[in-house]
Amino acid sequence: MEILGTIAFAVSGAFSAMEKKLDLFGVLIIGFVTAIGGGTIRDVLIGNTPVTWMRDMTTPLIILGSGLLTILFKGYLEKLKITFFLFDTLGLGLFTIIGIQKGLSIGLNPGICVALGTITGCFGGVLRDMLLNHIPVLFRSREIYATACIIGGTIYCFGLMVLPQQAAQVLAIGLICGIRILAVRLNWQLPAVKGK
Amino acid sequence: MEILGTIAFAVSGAFSAMEKKLDLFGVLIIGFVTAIGGGTIRDVLIGNTPVTWMRDMTTPLIILGSGLLTILFKGYLEKLKITFFLFDTLGLGLFTIIGIQKGLSIGLNPGICVALGTITGCFGGVLRDMLLNHIPVLFRSREIYATACIIGGTIYCFGLMVLPQQAAQVLAIGLICGIRILAVRLNWQLPAVKGK
Protein backbone atom coordinates (compact mmCIF):
# COMPACT_ATOMS: atom_id res chain seq x y z
CA MET A 1 0.00 0.00 0.00
CA GLU A 2 2.82 2.40 0.84
CA ILE A 3 4.32 1.48 -2.51
CA LEU A 4 1.10 2.42 -4.31
CA GLY A 5 1.21 5.82 -2.65
CA THR A 6 4.84 6.31 -3.61
CA ILE A 7 4.09 5.44 -7.23
CA ALA A 8 1.11 7.76 -7.37
CA PHE A 9 3.11 10.69 -6.01
CA ALA A 10 6.02 10.01 -8.37
CA VAL A 11 3.65 9.98 -11.32
CA SER A 12 1.91 13.18 -10.23
CA GLY A 13 5.28 14.93 -9.85
CA ALA A 14 6.47 13.77 -13.26
CA PHE A 15 3.23 15.00 -14.86
CA SER A 16 3.62 18.47 -13.37
CA ALA A 17 7.23 18.65 -14.53
CA MET A 18 6.34 17.63 -18.09
CA GLU A 19 3.80 20.45 -18.24
CA LYS A 20 6.65 22.87 -17.53
CA LYS A 21 8.77 21.27 -20.30
CA LEU A 22 11.65 20.28 -18.08
CA ASP A 23 14.33 17.97 -19.45
CA LEU A 24 14.43 14.22 -18.82
CA PHE A 25 16.52 14.56 -15.68
CA GLY A 26 14.30 17.34 -14.33
CA VAL A 27 11.15 15.27 -14.78
CA LEU A 28 12.64 12.31 -12.93
CA ILE A 29 13.96 14.48 -10.09
CA ILE A 30 10.68 16.31 -9.61
CA GLY A 31 8.91 12.94 -9.51
CA PHE A 32 11.43 11.78 -6.95
CA VAL A 33 11.09 14.86 -4.76
CA THR A 34 7.30 14.69 -4.86
CA ALA A 35 7.34 11.06 -3.76
CA ILE A 36 9.90 11.27 -0.95
CA GLY A 37 9.64 14.95 0.04
CA GLY A 38 7.02 14.64 2.75
CA GLY A 39 8.67 11.66 4.41
CA THR A 40 12.11 13.26 4.18
CA ILE A 41 11.00 16.49 5.88
CA ARG A 42 9.35 14.37 8.57
CA ASP A 43 12.52 12.32 9.15
CA VAL A 44 14.72 15.42 9.28
CA LEU A 45 12.42 17.18 11.75
CA ILE A 46 12.38 14.23 14.16
CA GLY A 47 16.03 13.31 13.62
CA ASN A 48 15.33 9.91 12.03
CA THR A 49 18.49 9.81 9.86
CA PRO A 50 19.71 8.62 7.42
CA VAL A 51 16.25 9.40 6.07
CA THR A 52 14.04 6.45 5.20
CA TRP A 53 14.46 6.33 1.41
CA MET A 54 18.24 6.16 1.76
CA ARG A 55 18.24 2.89 3.64
CA ASP A 56 17.85 0.64 0.62
CA MET A 57 17.31 0.82 -3.11
CA THR A 58 13.64 -0.26 -3.15
CA THR A 59 12.04 3.16 -2.95
CA PRO A 60 14.43 4.93 -5.36
CA LEU A 61 14.04 2.19 -7.97
CA ILE A 62 10.26 2.21 -7.70
CA ILE A 63 10.20 5.97 -8.13
CA LEU A 64 12.58 6.04 -11.09
CA GLY A 65 10.63 3.23 -12.74
CA SER A 66 7.36 5.08 -12.22
CA GLY A 67 8.84 8.27 -13.60
CA LEU A 68 10.16 6.56 -16.73
CA LEU A 69 6.86 4.79 -17.34
CA THR A 70 5.05 8.09 -16.95
CA ILE A 71 7.23 9.64 -19.62
CA LEU A 72 6.82 6.71 -21.99
CA PHE A 73 3.08 6.32 -21.60
CA LYS A 74 2.00 9.85 -20.95
CA GLY A 75 -0.60 9.88 -23.72
CA TYR A 76 -2.21 6.76 -22.32
CA LEU A 77 -2.03 7.89 -18.71
CA GLU A 78 -3.84 11.11 -19.37
CA LYS A 79 -6.99 9.08 -20.01
CA LEU A 80 -6.63 7.56 -16.56
CA LYS A 81 -6.86 10.76 -14.57
CA ILE A 82 -9.47 9.33 -12.26
CA THR A 83 -7.31 6.31 -11.50
CA PHE A 84 -4.45 8.61 -10.54
CA PHE A 85 -6.62 10.84 -8.48
CA LEU A 86 -7.60 7.73 -6.52
CA PHE A 87 -3.97 6.60 -6.16
CA ASP A 88 -2.94 10.05 -5.03
CA THR A 89 -5.73 10.14 -2.50
CA LEU A 90 -4.83 6.70 -1.18
CA GLY A 91 -1.20 7.81 -0.88
CA LEU A 92 -2.29 10.89 0.99
CA GLY A 93 -4.21 8.84 3.53
CA LEU A 94 -1.48 6.24 3.96
CA PHE A 95 1.38 8.70 4.29
CA THR A 96 -0.55 10.77 6.82
CA ILE A 97 -1.15 7.78 9.06
CA ILE A 98 2.45 6.53 8.67
CA GLY A 99 3.69 9.97 9.72
CA ILE A 100 1.45 9.98 12.78
CA GLN A 101 2.63 6.51 13.78
CA LYS A 102 6.29 7.57 13.54
CA GLY A 103 5.57 10.57 15.74
CA LEU A 104 3.69 8.51 18.34
CA SER A 105 6.48 5.90 18.37
CA ILE A 106 8.96 8.51 19.63
CA GLY A 107 6.54 9.84 22.21
CA LEU A 108 5.43 13.14 20.67
CA ASN A 109 2.20 14.82 21.71
CA PRO A 110 -0.74 13.57 19.54
CA GLY A 111 -1.48 17.09 18.31
CA ILE A 112 2.09 17.35 17.06
CA CYS A 113 1.75 13.93 15.47
CA VAL A 114 -1.24 15.08 13.45
CA ALA A 115 0.88 17.97 12.16
CA LEU A 116 3.69 15.54 11.39
CA GLY A 117 1.33 13.24 9.49
CA THR A 118 -0.05 16.15 7.51
CA ILE A 119 3.48 17.22 6.63
CA THR A 120 4.26 13.68 5.50
CA GLY A 121 1.18 13.57 3.30
CA CYS A 122 1.29 17.05 1.83
CA PHE A 123 4.82 18.45 1.70
CA GLY A 124 6.07 16.38 -1.21
CA GLY A 125 3.62 18.40 -3.28
CA VAL A 126 4.74 21.66 -1.64
CA LEU A 127 8.38 20.98 -2.55
CA ARG A 128 7.32 20.09 -6.10
CA ASP A 129 5.55 23.41 -6.47
CA MET A 130 8.46 25.35 -4.97
CA LEU A 131 10.90 23.74 -7.40
CA LEU A 132 8.56 24.53 -10.29
CA ASN A 133 8.29 28.12 -9.10
CA HIS A 134 4.58 28.14 -8.17
CA ILE A 135 2.93 29.31 -5.01
CA PRO A 136 2.17 25.82 -3.65
CA VAL A 137 -1.23 24.73 -4.89
CA LEU A 138 -1.86 23.40 -1.42
CA PHE A 139 -2.03 26.92 -0.02
CA ARG A 140 -3.69 28.65 -2.89
CA SER A 141 -6.38 26.43 -4.22
CA ARG A 142 -8.88 26.44 -1.37
CA GLU A 143 -9.21 22.71 -1.98
CA ILE A 144 -9.85 20.39 0.94
CA TYR A 145 -6.51 18.57 0.99
CA ALA A 146 -4.50 19.12 4.14
CA THR A 147 -7.80 19.64 5.92
CA ALA A 148 -8.71 16.02 5.17
CA CYS A 149 -5.38 14.90 6.69
CA ILE A 150 -5.94 16.95 9.83
CA ILE A 151 -9.47 15.65 10.36
CA GLY A 152 -8.55 12.03 9.59
CA GLY A 153 -5.40 12.23 11.70
CA THR A 154 -7.26 13.66 14.68
CA ILE A 155 -9.88 10.91 14.45
CA TYR A 156 -7.07 8.35 14.28
CA CYS A 157 -5.51 9.62 17.52
CA PHE A 158 -8.85 9.54 19.33
CA GLY A 159 -9.70 6.21 17.70
CA LEU A 160 -6.57 4.62 19.16
CA MET A 161 -8.03 5.08 22.64
CA VAL A 162 -11.05 2.88 21.98
CA LEU A 163 -10.20 0.75 18.96
CA PRO A 164 -7.45 -1.73 18.09
CA GLN A 165 -4.72 -0.07 16.01
CA GLN A 166 -5.67 -1.72 12.73
CA ALA A 167 -9.29 -0.68 12.99
CA ALA A 168 -8.33 2.93 13.78
CA GLN A 169 -5.97 2.88 10.83
CA VAL A 170 -8.53 1.64 8.32
CA LEU A 171 -11.11 4.07 9.67
CA ALA A 172 -8.77 7.07 9.43
CA ILE A 173 -7.45 6.26 5.96
CA GLY A 174 -10.99 5.70 4.75
CA LEU A 175 -12.03 9.00 6.27
CA ILE A 176 -9.18 10.97 4.67
CA CYS A 177 -9.88 9.45 1.27
CA GLY A 178 -13.62 9.87 1.70
CA ILE A 179 -13.39 13.55 2.63
CA ARG A 180 -11.01 14.23 -0.21
CA ILE A 181 -13.13 12.45 -2.80
CA LEU A 182 -16.36 14.05 -1.62
CA ALA A 183 -14.67 17.46 -1.54
CA VAL A 184 -13.63 17.11 -5.17
CA ARG A 185 -16.96 15.62 -6.31
CA LEU A 186 -19.06 18.21 -4.52
CA ASN A 187 -16.61 21.05 -5.08
CA TRP A 188 -16.24 21.96 -1.41
CA GLN A 189 -13.94 24.85 -0.73
CA LEU A 190 -12.31 26.47 2.23
CA PRO A 191 -13.44 30.01 2.96
CA ALA A 192 -11.32 32.63 1.24
CA VAL A 193 -9.43 35.06 3.43
CA LYS A 194 -9.40 38.43 1.88
CA GLY A 195 -6.62 40.93 2.34
CA LYS A 196 -7.60 44.55 2.51
CA MET B 1 9.51 37.38 25.73
CA GLU B 2 10.11 34.48 23.36
CA ILE B 3 6.35 34.09 23.18
CA LEU B 4 5.93 37.73 22.15
CA GLY B 5 8.43 37.17 19.34
CA THR B 6 6.62 34.04 18.20
CA ILE B 7 3.30 35.87 18.15
CA ALA B 8 4.74 38.80 16.20
CA PHE B 9 6.25 36.53 13.55
CA ALA B 10 3.04 34.48 13.25
CA VAL B 11 1.06 37.67 12.72
CA SER B 12 3.51 39.05 10.16
CA GLY B 13 3.37 35.77 8.21
CA ALA B 14 -0.41 35.67 8.27
CA PHE B 15 -0.55 39.28 7.01
CA SER B 16 1.71 38.53 4.06
CA ALA B 17 -0.33 35.48 3.16
CA MET B 18 -3.60 37.42 3.25
CA GLU B 19 -2.16 39.94 0.81
CA LYS B 20 -1.62 37.07 -1.65
CA LYS B 21 -5.26 35.91 -1.11
CA LEU B 22 -4.38 32.44 0.12
CA ASP B 23 -7.11 30.28 1.64
CA LEU B 24 -7.67 29.91 5.40
CA PHE B 25 -5.34 26.95 5.71
CA GLY B 26 -2.64 28.68 3.69
CA VAL B 27 -2.73 31.78 5.89
CA LEU B 28 -2.37 29.71 9.06
CA ILE B 29 0.46 27.60 7.62
CA ILE B 30 2.41 30.60 6.36
CA GLY B 31 2.03 32.19 9.79
CA PHE B 32 3.27 28.96 11.32
CA VAL B 33 6.27 28.65 9.03
CA THR B 34 7.25 32.29 9.59
CA ALA B 35 7.17 31.82 13.35
CA ILE B 36 9.01 28.50 13.62
CA GLY B 37 11.09 28.52 10.41
CA GLY B 38 14.24 30.14 11.74
CA GLY B 39 14.38 27.98 14.87
CA THR B 40 13.62 24.83 12.88
CA ILE B 41 16.44 25.42 10.38
CA ARG B 42 18.75 26.10 13.34
CA ASP B 43 17.74 22.88 15.10
CA VAL B 44 18.12 20.80 11.93
CA LEU B 45 21.58 22.25 11.19
CA ILE B 46 22.89 21.46 14.67
CA GLY B 47 21.06 18.15 14.99
CA ASN B 48 18.82 19.24 17.87
CA THR B 49 15.91 16.93 17.02
CA PRO B 50 12.96 16.50 17.36
CA VAL B 51 12.98 20.23 16.61
CA THR B 52 11.96 22.53 19.45
CA TRP B 53 8.39 23.34 18.46
CA MET B 54 7.52 19.63 18.29
CA ARG B 55 8.27 18.99 21.94
CA ASP B 56 4.99 20.26 23.32
CA MET B 57 1.81 21.94 22.17
CA THR B 58 2.52 25.40 23.62
CA THR B 59 4.18 26.94 20.58
CA PRO B 60 1.81 25.46 17.95
CA LEU B 61 -1.27 26.58 19.89
CA ILE B 62 0.11 30.10 20.38
CA ILE B 63 0.84 30.36 16.67
CA LEU B 64 -2.53 29.04 15.54
CA GLY B 65 -4.27 31.34 17.99
CA SER B 66 -2.29 34.33 16.73
CA GLY B 67 -3.05 33.43 13.12
CA LEU B 68 -6.77 33.12 13.76
CA LEU B 69 -6.89 36.41 15.67
CA THR B 70 -5.02 38.09 12.83
CA ILE B 71 -7.63 36.89 10.35
CA LEU B 72 -10.53 37.96 12.57
CA PHE B 73 -9.19 41.39 13.47
CA LYS B 74 -7.25 42.29 10.38
CA GLY B 75 -9.00 45.62 9.90
CA TYR B 76 -8.17 46.63 13.43
CA LEU B 77 -4.61 45.35 13.33
CA GLU B 78 -3.74 47.34 10.28
CA LYS B 79 -3.97 50.48 12.39
CA LEU B 80 -1.37 49.01 14.74
CA LYS B 81 1.44 48.68 12.23
CA ILE B 82 3.90 50.40 14.53
CA THR B 83 3.04 48.05 17.38
CA PHE B 84 3.76 45.10 15.13
CA PHE B 85 6.93 46.54 13.81
CA LEU B 86 8.08 46.79 17.42
CA PHE B 87 7.00 43.22 18.20
CA ASP B 88 8.73 41.95 15.11
CA THR B 89 11.91 43.81 16.02
CA LEU B 90 11.81 42.49 19.56
CA GLY B 91 11.33 38.96 18.19
CA LEU B 92 14.27 39.46 15.88
CA GLY B 93 16.54 40.43 18.74
CA LEU B 94 15.37 37.67 21.04
CA PHE B 95 15.53 34.90 18.46
CA THR B 96 19.01 35.97 17.40
CA ILE B 97 20.35 35.77 20.95
CA ILE B 98 18.55 32.47 21.63
CA GLY B 99 20.17 31.02 18.49
CA ILE B 100 23.62 32.18 19.57
CA GLN B 101 23.14 30.68 23.03
CA LYS B 102 22.17 27.30 21.54
CA GLY B 103 25.26 27.35 19.37
CA LEU B 104 27.57 28.27 22.25
CA SER B 105 26.01 25.57 24.44
CA ILE B 106 27.18 22.86 22.01
CA GLY B 107 30.64 24.38 21.70
CA LEU B 108 30.54 25.97 18.26
CA ASN B 109 32.93 28.77 17.31
CA PRO B 110 31.45 32.20 18.23
CA GLY B 111 31.61 33.34 14.60
CA ILE B 112 29.47 30.36 13.62
CA CYS B 113 27.13 31.10 16.50
CA VAL B 114 26.51 34.62 15.18
CA ALA B 115 25.58 33.07 11.83
CA LEU B 116 23.32 30.59 13.63
CA GLY B 117 21.64 33.39 15.57
CA THR B 118 21.09 35.38 12.39
CA ILE B 119 19.56 32.32 10.73
CA THR B 120 17.26 31.86 13.74
CA GLY B 121 16.15 35.47 13.58
CA CYS B 122 15.79 35.91 9.83
CA PHE B 123 15.04 32.65 8.06
CA GLY B 124 11.44 32.32 9.12
CA GLY B 125 10.86 35.33 6.88
CA VAL B 126 12.98 33.82 4.10
CA LEU B 127 10.89 30.64 4.09
CA ARG B 128 7.72 32.75 4.10
CA ASP B 129 8.88 34.62 1.01
CA MET B 130 9.96 31.42 -0.77
CA LEU B 131 6.55 29.83 -0.17
CA LEU B 132 4.85 32.98 -1.45
CA ASN B 133 7.08 32.94 -4.52
CA HIS B 134 9.02 36.15 -3.87
CA ILE B 135 12.71 36.76 -3.94
CA PRO B 136 13.16 36.96 -0.16
CA VAL B 137 12.72 40.59 0.90
CA LEU B 138 15.67 40.05 3.21
CA PHE B 139 18.04 39.85 0.24
CA ARG B 140 16.45 42.37 -2.02
CA SER B 141 15.39 45.29 0.04
CA ARG B 142 18.71 46.76 1.12
CA GLU B 143 17.13 47.18 4.54
CA ILE B 144 19.27 46.84 7.64
CA TYR B 145 17.77 43.63 9.01
CA ALA B 146 20.21 40.74 9.12
CA THR B 147 22.95 43.32 9.50
CA ALA B 148 21.47 44.34 12.85
CA CYS B 149 21.54 40.69 13.97
CA ILE B 150 25.16 40.29 12.92
CA ILE B 151 26.30 43.43 14.72
CA GLY B 152 24.27 42.72 17.85
CA GLY B 153 25.30 39.07 17.89
CA THR B 154 28.98 39.94 17.56
CA ILE B 155 28.73 42.43 20.42
CA TYR B 156 26.99 39.75 22.49
CA CYS B 157 29.85 37.29 21.99
CA PHE B 158 32.46 39.88 22.93
CA GLY B 159 30.26 41.13 25.76
CA LEU B 160 30.18 37.68 27.34
CA MET B 161 33.91 38.00 28.01
CA VAL B 162 33.53 41.02 30.28
CA LEU B 163 29.90 41.12 31.39
CA PRO B 164 27.57 38.73 33.21
CA GLN B 165 25.38 36.83 30.74
CA GLN B 166 22.19 38.71 31.54
CA ALA B 167 23.78 42.09 31.00
CA ALA B 168 25.30 41.02 27.67
CA GLN B 169 21.91 39.68 26.64
CA VAL B 170 20.02 42.86 27.43
CA LEU B 171 22.73 44.96 25.78
CA ALA B 172 22.71 42.89 22.57
CA ILE B 173 18.93 42.69 22.25
CA GLY B 174 18.70 46.43 22.84
CA LEU B 175 21.37 46.99 20.22
CA ILE B 176 19.66 44.84 17.58
CA CYS B 177 16.33 46.54 18.18
CA GLY B 178 17.94 49.96 18.31
CA ILE B 179 19.82 49.54 15.03
CA ARG B 180 16.72 48.16 13.33
CA ILE B 181 14.48 50.96 14.57
CA LEU B 182 16.98 53.69 13.72
CA ALA B 183 17.57 52.14 10.29
CA VAL B 184 13.87 52.30 9.50
CA ARG B 185 13.38 55.77 10.98
CA LEU B 186 16.40 57.25 9.25
CA ASN B 187 15.99 55.18 6.08
CA TRP B 188 19.51 53.66 6.21
CA GLN B 189 20.29 51.31 3.34
CA LEU B 190 22.98 48.87 2.45
CA PRO B 191 25.04 49.77 -0.61
CA ALA B 192 23.63 48.36 -3.84
CA VAL B 193 25.79 45.92 -5.74
CA LYS B 194 25.36 46.47 -9.41
CA GLY B 195 25.67 43.73 -11.98
CA LYS B 196 27.24 44.70 -15.26
Add this chain to the structure above:
Amino acid sequence: MEILGTIAFAVSGAFSAMEKKLDLFGVLIIGFVTAIGGGTIRDVLIGNTPVTWMRDMTTPLIILGSGLLTILFKGYLEKLKITFFLFDTLGLGLFTIIGIQKGLSIGLNPGICVALGTITGCFGGVLRDMLLNHIPVLFRSREIYATACIIGGTIYCFGLMVLPQQAAQVLAIGLICGIRILAVRLNWQLPAVKGK
Protein backbone atom coordinates in the same frame (compact mmCIF):
# COMPACT_ATOMS: atom_id res chain seq x y z
CA MET C 1 41.13 20.97 -3.95
CA GLU C 2 37.93 21.06 -1.90
CA ILE C 3 38.74 24.68 -1.14
CA LEU C 4 39.00 25.48 -4.86
CA GLY C 5 35.55 23.99 -5.38
CA THR C 6 34.12 26.00 -2.49
CA ILE C 7 35.59 29.20 -3.91
CA ALA C 8 34.28 28.51 -7.39
CA PHE C 9 30.76 27.86 -6.13
CA ALA C 10 30.82 30.96 -3.90
CA VAL C 11 31.87 33.07 -6.88
CA SER C 12 29.22 31.60 -9.16
CA GLY C 13 26.52 32.27 -6.54
CA ALA C 14 27.68 35.85 -6.03
CA PHE C 15 27.64 36.44 -9.80
CA SER C 16 24.06 35.21 -10.14
CA ALA C 17 22.96 37.38 -7.24
CA MET C 18 24.60 40.49 -8.73
CA GLU C 19 22.69 39.95 -11.95
CA LYS C 20 19.45 40.17 -9.95
CA LYS C 21 20.70 43.40 -8.28
CA LEU C 22 20.50 42.13 -4.72
CA ASP C 23 22.05 44.17 -1.93
CA LEU C 24 25.52 43.53 -0.49
CA PHE C 25 24.22 41.17 2.16
CA GLY C 26 22.08 39.28 -0.34
CA VAL C 27 25.03 38.72 -2.68
CA LEU C 28 27.19 37.33 0.13
CA ILE C 29 24.42 35.08 1.42
CA ILE C 30 23.58 33.68 -2.00
CA GLY C 31 27.29 32.98 -2.53
CA PHE C 32 27.37 31.26 0.84
CA VAL C 33 24.29 29.14 0.16
CA THR C 34 25.58 28.10 -3.26
CA ALA C 35 28.89 26.99 -1.78
CA ILE C 36 27.62 25.09 1.27
CA GLY C 37 24.10 24.14 0.13
CA GLY C 38 24.86 20.76 -1.39
CA GLY C 39 27.01 19.59 1.50
CA THR C 40 24.51 20.86 4.05
CA ILE C 41 21.58 19.00 2.50
CA ARG C 42 23.77 15.89 2.41
CA ASP C 43 24.72 16.23 6.08
CA VAL C 44 21.12 16.83 7.14
CA LEU C 45 19.85 13.81 5.17
CA ILE C 46 22.38 11.44 6.73
CA GLY C 47 22.23 13.03 10.19
CA ASN C 48 25.83 14.28 10.20
CA THR C 49 25.25 17.28 12.51
CA PRO C 50 26.30 19.93 13.32
CA VAL C 51 26.71 20.22 9.55
CA THR C 52 30.28 20.35 8.24
CA TRP C 53 30.68 24.08 7.61
CA MET C 54 29.66 24.86 11.19
CA ARG C 55 32.57 22.98 12.74
CA ASP C 56 35.17 25.69 12.28
CA MET C 57 35.56 29.11 10.69
CA THR C 58 37.68 28.04 7.71
CA THR C 59 34.90 27.44 5.22
CA PRO C 60 32.78 30.48 6.16
CA LEU C 61 35.79 32.81 5.97
CA ILE C 62 36.86 31.42 2.59
CA ILE C 63 33.36 31.90 1.23
CA LEU C 64 32.92 35.43 2.55
CA GLY C 65 36.35 36.37 1.22
CA SER C 66 35.52 34.93 -2.20
CA GLY C 67 32.20 36.76 -2.25
CA LEU C 68 33.80 40.10 -1.36
CA LEU C 69 36.53 39.66 -3.96
CA THR C 70 33.89 38.82 -6.56
CA ILE C 71 32.08 42.05 -5.80
CA LEU C 72 35.27 44.12 -5.90
CA PHE C 73 36.71 42.63 -9.07
CA LYS C 74 33.59 41.76 -11.00
CA GLY C 75 34.66 43.63 -14.14
CA TYR C 76 37.92 41.75 -14.21
CA LEU C 77 36.41 38.37 -13.40
CA GLU C 78 33.98 38.54 -16.27
CA LYS C 79 36.91 38.15 -18.62
CA LEU C 80 37.86 34.95 -16.86
CA LYS C 81 34.65 33.07 -17.56
CA ILE C 82 36.51 30.04 -18.82
CA THR C 83 38.66 29.90 -15.70
CA PHE C 84 35.55 29.88 -13.58
CA PHE C 85 33.81 27.34 -15.69
CA LEU C 86 36.80 25.09 -15.07
CA PHE C 87 36.80 25.79 -11.31
CA ASP C 88 33.09 25.12 -11.15
CA THR C 89 33.52 21.87 -13.02
CA LEU C 90 36.35 20.79 -10.76
CA GLY C 91 34.21 21.64 -7.73
CA LEU C 92 31.38 19.59 -9.18
CA GLY C 93 33.61 16.55 -9.57
CA LEU C 94 35.23 16.87 -6.15
CA PHE C 95 32.01 17.48 -4.23
CA THR C 96 30.33 14.55 -5.94
CA ILE C 97 33.09 12.15 -4.92
CA ILE C 98 33.25 13.58 -1.36
CA GLY C 99 29.50 13.01 -1.04
CA ILE C 100 29.82 9.41 -2.23
CA GLN C 101 32.65 8.74 0.21
CA LYS C 102 30.58 10.07 3.13
CA GLY C 103 27.70 7.82 2.13
CA LEU C 104 29.92 4.74 1.78
CA SER C 105 31.56 5.47 5.14
CA ILE C 106 28.22 5.08 6.93
CA GLY C 107 27.36 1.93 5.01
CA LEU C 108 24.74 3.14 2.55
CA ASN C 109 23.99 1.23 -0.65
CA PRO C 110 26.27 2.42 -3.50
CA GLY C 111 23.27 3.43 -5.63
CA ILE C 112 22.14 5.69 -2.80
CA CYS C 113 25.67 7.03 -2.45
CA VAL C 114 25.69 8.11 -6.10
CA ALA C 115 22.47 10.01 -5.44
CA LEU C 116 24.04 11.54 -2.33
CA GLY C 117 27.12 12.60 -4.28
CA THR C 118 24.99 14.14 -7.00
CA ILE C 119 23.03 16.06 -4.36
CA THR C 120 26.30 17.29 -2.83
CA GLY C 121 27.55 18.47 -6.22
CA CYS C 122 24.39 20.00 -7.62
CA PHE C 123 22.03 21.19 -4.90
CA GLY C 124 23.94 24.30 -3.90
CA GLY C 125 22.96 25.60 -7.33
CA VAL C 126 19.38 24.43 -6.87
CA LEU C 127 19.04 26.35 -3.61
CA ARG C 128 20.61 29.41 -5.27
CA ASP C 129 18.01 29.31 -8.03
CA MET C 130 15.14 28.78 -5.59
CA LEU C 131 16.21 31.80 -3.52
CA LEU C 132 16.49 33.88 -6.70
CA ASN C 133 13.02 32.73 -7.74
CA HIS C 134 14.01 30.75 -10.87
CA ILE C 135 13.03 27.27 -11.88
CA PRO C 136 16.40 25.67 -11.07
CA VAL C 137 18.59 25.84 -14.18
CA LEU C 138 19.65 22.31 -13.35
CA PHE C 139 16.21 20.99 -14.26
CA ARG C 140 15.38 23.23 -17.12
CA SER C 141 18.46 23.67 -19.21
CA ARG C 142 18.84 20.22 -20.73
CA GLU C 143 22.55 20.61 -19.99
CA ILE C 144 24.63 17.61 -19.04
CA TYR C 145 25.36 18.52 -15.43
CA ALA C 146 23.88 16.11 -12.92
CA THR C 147 24.17 13.44 -15.56
CA ALA C 148 27.95 13.80 -15.47
CA CYS C 149 27.86 13.30 -11.68
CA ILE C 150 25.71 10.20 -11.98
CA ILE C 151 27.94 8.62 -14.62
CA GLY C 152 31.18 9.53 -12.84
CA GLY C 153 29.83 8.46 -9.47
CA THR C 154 28.69 5.10 -10.79
CA ILE C 155 32.09 4.48 -12.36
CA TYR C 156 33.69 5.43 -9.05
CA CYS C 157 31.67 2.83 -7.14
CA PHE C 158 32.52 0.10 -9.66
CA GLY C 159 36.13 1.33 -9.82
CA LEU C 160 36.54 0.81 -6.08
CA MET C 161 36.14 -2.92 -6.61
CA VAL C 162 39.19 -3.23 -8.83
CA LEU C 163 41.30 -0.12 -8.22
CA PRO C 164 42.94 1.46 -5.18
CA GLN C 165 40.79 4.27 -3.81
CA GLN C 166 43.02 7.08 -5.03
CA ALA C 167 43.07 5.80 -8.59
CA ALA C 168 39.28 5.40 -8.64
CA GLN C 169 38.96 8.91 -7.28
CA VAL C 170 41.18 10.52 -9.89
CA LEU C 171 39.48 8.53 -12.64
CA ALA C 172 35.98 9.50 -11.54
CA ILE C 173 36.75 13.20 -11.02
CA GLY C 174 38.45 13.30 -14.41
CA LEU C 175 35.44 11.61 -15.97
CA ILE C 176 32.93 14.02 -14.44
CA CYS C 177 34.98 17.03 -15.53
CA GLY C 178 35.61 15.52 -18.96
CA ILE C 179 31.96 14.78 -19.64
CA ARG C 180 30.92 18.21 -18.45
CA ILE C 181 33.54 20.00 -20.54
CA LEU C 182 32.84 17.96 -23.66
CA ALA C 183 29.11 18.44 -23.19
CA VAL C 184 29.54 22.19 -23.14
CA ARG C 185 32.07 22.27 -26.00
CA LEU C 186 30.03 19.98 -28.23
CA ASN C 187 26.68 21.33 -27.07
CA TRP C 188 25.29 17.95 -25.98
CA GLN C 189 21.78 18.06 -24.60
CA LEU C 190 19.42 15.77 -22.82
CA PRO C 191 16.32 14.83 -24.77
CA ALA C 192 13.40 17.17 -24.12
CA VAL C 193 10.29 15.67 -22.57
CA LYS C 194 7.25 17.30 -24.02
CA GLY C 195 4.01 17.74 -22.15
CA LYS C 196 0.90 17.37 -24.19
